[in-house]
Amino acid sequence: MPEYNAPLRDLRFVLHEVFDAPSLWARLPALAETIDADTADAILEEAAKVxxxxxxxxxxxxxxxxxxxxxxxxRTPAGFKEAYATYIEGGWVGLSGNPTYGGMGMPKMLAVAFEEMLYAAGSSFALYSALSSGACLAIDAHASEELxxxxxxxxxxGRWAGSMCLTEAHxxxxLGLIRTKAEPQADGSYQISGSKIFITGGEQDLTENIIHLVLAKLPDAPAGARGISLFLxxxxxxxxxxxxxxxxTVSCGSIEHKMGIKASATCVMNFDGASGYLIGEPNKGLAAMFTMMxxxxxxxxxxxxxxxxxxxxxxxxxxxxxxxxxxxSGPExxxxxxxxxxxxxxxRRMLLTMKALTEGGRAFACYVGQQLDLSKFSDDSSERQAADALVALLTPVAKAFFTDTGLDxxxxxxxVFGGHGYIREWGQEQLVRDVRIAQIYEGTNGIQALDLLGRKVIANGGVALRQFTQEIRRFAEQPDAPYAAALLDAVERLERTSSWLQERAAGNPHETGAASVEYLHLFGYTAYAWMWARMAAVAQAKCSEDEAFYSAKLATAEFFFARLLPRSLTLEASIRAGSDALYGLRAEQF
Structure with missing residues (x-):
């Protein structure tokens, strides 16, 4: 199995040079005394070792x-329990958690860099703490002070873990179809009864307790999604x-036998009148759970x-x-x-495609992290609202485009390995198997695409989209902005296609679903174009300082704009073909 070495130079480049995170942190009071460039670098270096x-x-x-x-x-595989004990000694589970309750309070821009390292090192191991971090976020946002x-x-x-219990067999x-029930008790608690499937880390031997966040329905709950409550x-x-x-009275009935992430326990969880506690308001559980989701x-x-x-x-x-x-050209x-x-x-085509998409994704993840930090820590209400809107718009893009291009x-x-890539000892076949699930869980990528186009663009008239494209335009219209013409062309294509879809969807309900996946990819390539233009601007200005690193950035940017961004042309053409071709066959003709 090849070694993994965290790309520290590139992570620092994105964090410090492209986005100037230390300057942002210095102006946000909640972060100013917590984090600076030196502290961030020390955390990244320690994370690379771990x-x-x-x-x-x-x-x-x-x-x-x-x-x-x-x-x-x-039972987790050999070595996991000991490694997890060492891992939690460093406080990694609470890296971006609320300091009031023992978290480290680090910004999301730093946390996304750590998460990339964690998943690169081992997706199965990473999932145990990823679910805990998400559960903590939901509890912190919606639970009572006592909880x-x-x-x-x-x-x-890290002594206790978390899980997310949503899915049921049917x-x-x-989620409006769930059958898990919650019966109120005289002491204010609830008895939870039902079964959940596909529960990551629902049972394991790494921690002394597991805190399940469970969606269930009260006896008098309204029908559908409006009647879901959240319980701890x-x-x-x-x-x-x-x-x-x-x-x-919570038990694991079995675990799934899967294509990948085999060291991560994917459990069937049974709740047999288990004691639970309401998080947030009755019948408002789905909104609370979306914080974690x-x-x-x-x-x-x-x-x-x-x-x-x-x-x-x-x-x-x-x-x-x-x-x-x-x-x-002859022997080299x-x-x-x-x-x-x-x-x-x-x-070279394959390696450059991997490099351009991975480094573009790394930059875009940092940008989304920046918006999350502004949404959480800014003292300016208008800045917080603008960041909130961008987070809502960009989350489905990040989930689906990162994982679609990650599998590619x-x-x-x-x-690249040829036949050796199909052999276990080289590690590539495991990476293909492990990354494949990422397009499926936490909302399939098709659902993410529907969310982006149907809810985040069409339903609100493209307000957040315009906010995003205007920010790109401001960059591209600066003097000497690299790839300005290509970037503006991509933005205009995204805006033009969005407007066309808005009109078409008003007259044909199938148009949104027919176009959504291609639209999300069109959005993704446009966003990456902006990231690569920003990275190229920094590399041009600093090329004399570290010629090898910055010239590589410029060459990769050139490859992205020359060979990958043109994919947006075919995506637009496919979208404009409309939905009719998808409905030419009757169901029985498939």
Whole structure:
């Protein structure tokens, strides 16, 4: 299994040079005394050691052994328990958590960089703490002070974990169909009864307690999604003093046997009159759970970037060493029997595609993190509102585009290895299997595309979209902005297509669904074009300082604009073909 080395130079470039995060942090009072450039670099360096030295070595063995279900208990693979104990000593679960309850309070711009490293090192291991972080966010945002004080400190510490219990066997995306019930009790608690499937980390041996966030319906709940409430259900009940009491009536019925992320326990969870506590208001549970779901959607998007980075590193190193044939222009390695395959055009195409998409995604993830920090920490209400609007608009893009291009990149990495890419020992086939789930869970990418186009663009008349494109235009209209003409052309294509769809959807209900996936990709390539123009602007100004690094940035930017951004032309053409071609067959003709 190839080694993983965190791309610290590139992470610092994005954080400090492209987005000047330290200047932003300095003007936000909640962060000014918490984080600066030196502290951020120290955290990134320590994160690189933890992910590369502690977690990555367990990735292949964890995949081969997998999580094991034994009479209701789950055993994680060898080494996971010890690694997790070391991992939580560093406070990584609570990295961006609320300091009032024991979190470190770090900004999201830094957290997304850490999450990329974590997923690159081992997606299965990463998921155990990712679900905990998301659960903490929902509890912090919506639970009572009593619940926060009881549950958040040990969760941030990592002694207790979290899970998200939404899906039922008959109810996936349509949560209004759930059947899990919550019966009020005289002491203010509730008895939760029902079964949930596909529960990541629903049972494991890493922590002494697991805090399940469960969607259920009260006896008098309205029908559909309007009647869903959110409950906190601990695996082990908790005494008033915070100590552990008796086991709750929560059990793991089985775990799934999956294509990938085999070391992550994906559980069937049964709640048999389990004691639970209401989070937020009755029948408002879906809105509260979306706090966690949106966190997880960005996190899973970053899984796509992390896996792509790991695949790129292995493919790049292999391409430099593997000898096969001669360069089209004649021998380059005169002292060898053949040239390294990196001389061949198709190998370069694949590697550059991986590099351009991964580094573009890394920058865009940092940009989304910036908006989350502004939304959370800014003292300016108008700035917070603008950031909120962008987060809502960009979250489905981040989740779906990061993971669609992440799978594409991992497949490219596997292809660079040729037959060896299909063999387990090289690691590429595992990355393809592990990243594949990211397009499916936390809301399939098709659902993300419908959310983007139907709700975030068409339903609100494109208000947030205009906010985003205006920001791009302001950059492109600056003197000497690199790739300004190509960037403005891409923005105009996105705006033109959005307006066309707005008109078409008003007369044909099928148009939104027919265009949504292509539209999300059109949006993604446009956003990446802006990221690459911004990175190129910095690289042009600093090329004399570190020629090797910055000239590589400029060459990759050139490749993106020359070879990848033109994909937006075919995406627009496909969208404008309309929905009729999708409905030419009757169901029985498929």
């Amino acid at each position: 992910t590369g030295g502690l977690i990555a070595p367990l990735n292949r063995s964890g995949d081969e052994e997998g999580a094991q279900w034994i009479a209701g208990d789950v 926060k004080n009881t549950y958040l400190p040990p969760m941030y510490e 109810a996936g995306t349509d 259900v601990p695996k082990v009940l908790v005494n008033a003093d915070g100590s552990l009491a008796a086991r709750n 949106n966190y997880e959607r960005l996190s899973i998007g970053i899984q796509g970037i992390g896996c792509a980075e790991a695949s790129y590193q292995a493919a790049r190193d292999y391409a430099r060493e593997r000898l096969q044939s001669r360069s089209a 390695a005169q002292d060898k029997a053949a040239d390294p395959i990196i001389v061949h055009a198709d190998v 990149s991992c497949i490219h990495g596997q292809q």
